[in-house]
Amino acid sequence: MPRWRIPTCASAALAAAGLLLSGCANPSVGSANDDPTKPVTLKFWHGWATPGEVKAVNDSIDRFEKLHPNIKVKATGNVSDETINQALRAGGDKAPDVVSSFTTNNVGQYCDSGMWANLDPFMKKTGLDKKKTFPKTLLDYTSYRGSQCALPLLADAYGMYYNKDAYKEAGIERPPRTMSEFKKVAEKLTVRSGKDSYKRVGFMPNFRFYQNSPDRLFAQWGPQYFDAKGDARLADEPKTYKFFKTADQLADAQGGYDDLERFRLTFGDEMSSQNAFLTGKVAMHLDGEWRGLMLDDAKAKFDWGVAPLPVPDDQADTYGRGFITGTVAGIAHSSKHQNAAWELVRFLTADTDQVVKFANAIHNVPSTFAALKSPKLDADPTFRTFFDILRNKHSKALPPSVNGGAYVVSLQDFSYSVEAGRVGDLRKGLKKLDDQIDADTLQSKS
Amino acid sequence: MALQLSNPARRRLRTLGFLSPWLVGFSVFFAYPLIATVYFSFMHYNQIKEPTFVGLRNWRYVFEQMPLFGPALWNTLWLVVIMVALRVVFGLSLGLLITKIKTGAGFFRTAFYLPYLAPPVAATVAFVFLLNPGTGPVNEILSSIGITGPNWFNDPDTAKPSLVLLSLWGIGDLMVIFMAALLDVPKEQYEAADLDGAGPFAKFRYVTWPAITPIVMFAVVTGVVQTMQYYTQALVAGKVASGVNIGPGSVIQPGYPDHSTLTVPQLVYQMGFQNFNTGAACVLSLVLFAIAMAVTMLLMRKRSGLLAAED
Numbered sequence: 001m002p003r004w005r006i007p008t009c010a011s012a013a014l015a016a017a018g019l020l021l022s023g024c025a026n027p028s029v030g031s032a033n034d035d036p037t038k039p040v041t042l043k044f045w046h047g048w049a050t051p052g053e054v055k056a057v058n059d060s061i062d063r064f065e066k067l068h069p070n071i072k073v074k075a076t077g078n079v080s081d082e083t084i085n086q087a088l089r090a091g092g093d094k095a096p097d098v099v100s101s102f103t104t105n106n107v108g109q110y111c112d113s114g115m116w117a118n119l120d121p122f123m124k125k126t127g128l129d130k131k132k133t134f135p136k137t138l139l140d141y142t143s144y145r146g147s148q149c150a151l152p153l154l155a156d157a158y159g160m161y162y163n164k165d166a167y168k169e170a171g172i173e174r175p176p177r178t179m180s181e182f183k184k185v186a187e188k189l190t191v192r193s194g195k196d197s198y199k200r201v202g203f204m205p206n207f208r209f210y211q212n213s214p215d216r217l218f219a220q221w222g223p224q225y226f227d228a229k230g231d232a233r234l235a236d237e238p239k240t241y242k243f244f245k246t247a248d249q250l251a252d253a254q255g256g257y258d259d260l261e262r263f264r265l266t267f268g269d270e271m272s273s274q275n276a277f278l279t280g281k282v283a284m285h286l287d288g289e290w291r292g293l294m295l296d297d298a299k300a301k302f303d304w305g306v307a308p309l310p311v312p313d314d315q316a317d318t319y320g321r322g323f324i325t326g327t328v329a330g331i332a333h334s335s336k337h338q339n340a341a342w343e344l345v346r347f348l349t350a351d352t353d354q355v356v357k358f359a360n361a362i363h364n365v366p367s368t369f370a371a372l373k374s375p376k377l378d379a380d381p382t383f384r385t386f387f388d389i390l391r392n393k394h395s396k397a398l399p400p401s402v403n404g405g406a407y408v409v410s411l412q413d414f415s416y417s418v419e420a421g422r423v424g425d426l427r428k429g430l431k432k433l434d435d436q437i438d439a440d441t442l443q444s445k446s
Numbered sequence: 447m448a449l450q451l452s453n454p455a456r457r458r459l460r461t462l463g464f465l466s467p468w469l470v471g472f473s474v475f476f477a478y479p480l481i482a483t484v485y486f487s488f489m490h491y492n493q494i495k496e497p498t499f500v501g502l503r504n505w506r507y508v509f510e511q512m513p514l515f516g517p518a519l520w521n522t523l524w525l526v527v528i529m530v531a532l533r534v535v536f537g538l539s540l541g542l543l544i545t546k547i548k549t550g551a552g553f554f555r556t557a558f559y560l561p562y563l564a565p566p567v568a569a570t571v572a573f574v575f576l577l578n579p580g581t582g583p584v585n586e587i588l589s590s591i592g593i594t595g596p597n598w599f600n601d602p603d604t605a606k607p608s609l610v611l612l613s614l615w616g617i618g619d620l621m622v623i624f625m626a627a628l629l630d631v632p633k634e635q636y637e638a639a640d641l642d643g644a645g646p647f648a649k650f651r652y653v654t655w656p657a658i659t660p661i662v663m664f665a666v667v668t669g670v671v672q673t674m675q676y677y678t679q680a681l682v683a684g685k686v687a688s689g690v691n692i693g694p695g696s697v698i699q700p701g702y703p704d705h706s707t708l709t710v711p712q713l714v715y716q717m718g719f720q721n722f723n724t725g726a727a728c729v730l731s732l733v734l735f736a737i738a739m740a741v742t743m744l745l746m747r748k749r750s751g752l753l754a755a756e757d
Contacts, residue, residue, distance in 0.1 A: 085722070265579060416703075420704070436511070
């Protein structure tokens with residue numbers, strides 16, 4: 001063989017081997033041929049991590065195992081979406097059968113990619129009418145283009161926690177309902193210390209503060225992110241401009257973005273005893289329903305209350321709305337026991353008694369009509385405020401998208417630049433953001 | 447019947463036999479991933495469904511529609527130039543100083559080497575804590591002497607220099623390599639230079655530098671390749687400094703503040719394993735590979751030129 005042929009042949013062989021191997025890289029596909037009455041062990045991955053939450057999950061599993069003695073459930077907690085994503089793509093025996101996620105952002109991706117199995121056939125088989133069981137907003141955020149690949153496993157509603165002692169001190173009688181009231185109250189509650197620092201701010205408007213991500217605040221305006229064709233329309237949405245203007249005014253009323261940002265950096269971790277609301281550094285605070293339980297557990301040194309977050313002045317009739325999201329649960333596409341897995345998903349998401357017990361235990365909002373009406377539900381009025389936010393017809397969840405939360409990340413990123421005053425022409429910037437979201441969406445489609 | 451082989455054929459087989467462990471490693475860990483990366487750069491593949499051919503779509507997406515590609519590439523190249531240059535200068539200076547010290551050299555050697563042993567994540571978290579503009583001790587000390595400290599990791603202008611400071615703090619590995627090279631320079635040459643009346647600068651220029659050039663080149667080449675892959679410290683510093691923690695399901699764009707610490711490897715990870723946009727991730731990896739390859743070849747050519755000049 002002439003000398004030149006050896007490297008040529010070798011690289012051709014390597015290329016061929018590479019292509020062959022890459023063709024084999026697809027993960028296994030599961031099946032729904034199993035008998036749900038036969039003995040089986042299911043793997044269930046979830047994100048709950050604190051001891052109280054883990055106990056509540058384990059109690060739920062005990063209840064399930066009592067009802068289905070042939071099904072054992074092995075639960076793994078504190079699992080992030082990233083881990084679930086990668087495990088399901090890798091497939092294999094170690095991959096979970098039932099999965100849950102703390103965010104609705106990724107549902108579009110889960111459904112479109114086929115990574116989570118479509119649950120409609122299972123519902124049909126076992127006679128579960130989803131429209132009669134779950135509120136529409138929740139069904140919307142657990143499906144994508146006709147594929148109901150997830151079901152809501154408790155919901156999260158966002159409202160405003162406020163420091164009643166600080167209100168009294170500042171002579172404020174009730175929580176603000178409109179954005180202009182909000183600005184005035186925030187300014188009144190702000191106490192500065194020195195030239196560029198604070199003892200307390202009324203409301204920390206900066207988007208990097210704990211749960212303040214722009215998509216959550218923006219929900220108060222009731223935005224429409226996409227048009228009928230699925231193209232981004234933030235630049236054409238008048239509410240976008242009003243939203244950014246209000247955020248800017250809120251910051252200015254309390255000393256401006258730079259000073260607030262400097263103060264924000266002194267805050268402790270959100271989920272720790274150094275939480276800025278708990279330590280009194282912030283008087284009004286956007287957060288989910290779980291915070292109430294945490295404030296009680298931490299024995300907050302002040303009296304606190306809960307109200308919906310204010311709405312724009314020109315939409316005063318929508319007061320009571322809020323941002324909605326929630327935990328979702330589904331079946332892994334690679335599971336070989338999908339019928340048994342469905343029994344677990346059905347129990348966790350649609351069994352009224354279970355949903356109520358679990359909601360009471362971890363202080364999340366129940367996600368079925370029946371559970372929301374249940375007399376066994378925790379009667380704590382601060383907790384119940386969030387039920388009303390969930391039920392409010394103006395409340396908003398994020399629309400699902402083929403590439404999951406990529407558009408939310410782009411919006412967040414853009415908003416950080418806007419609040420820091422680094423976007424000169426907002427219209428031009430938003431146009432570019434829309435183009436970016438559309439390009440990313442197109443890129444993710446097959 | 448035994449196989450009859452001519453002498454050259456036998457020699458070739460023997461050579462291949464000796465080479466085979468390397469060939470297997472090369473094929474499995476380099477050639478195959480490289481070919482697969484090129485293959486997937488022309489495919490739409492979400493790591494679930496079958497890959498489909500999309501031509502140059504991924505390439506166009508990266509070069510024309512990905513606004514973060516420019517900043518990420520700029521940051522990566524900035525870090526390669528500034529960080530590698532400063533690391534070499536600082537590492538060499540430290541090595542020179544410590545080899546010259548008569549007493550306490552052991553103490554200084556240990557003191558400067560220790561930070562290198564800290565795990566990168568822990569070291570970065572500690573550094574971000576030290577440089578926190580609101581509560582960090584560094585700015586508190588500065589303000590006590592009347593200086594307003596910078597915002598370090600929280601300002602797009604100082605975030606990258608802060609990463610460089612972090613890397614200089616962990617300079618121990620390079621310092622030890624340079625010390626070994628410096629102690630290896632023949633003493634007679636210094637004595638001859640002394641006899642010729644050379645000063646310290648002339649001695650460094652004409653004796654030390656030529657002797658340690660190959661080591662400097664080694665430090666530069668490995669530094670360039672390592673910095674091209676810069677990921678952990680930038681990611682951790684950005685995340686910790688931003689103070690953003692919005693739950694296990696949420697994705698945060700790395701690169702805080704204002705993409706100033708976003709590097710290409712972070713973008714590769716985000717594209718490939720968060721967005722499952724395998725094609726775009728492969729394109730980004732190939733761009734990085736091409737740049738690293740070009741820079742390394744350039745440096746290697748320079749090195750062989752230097753070695754030839756020495757001969």
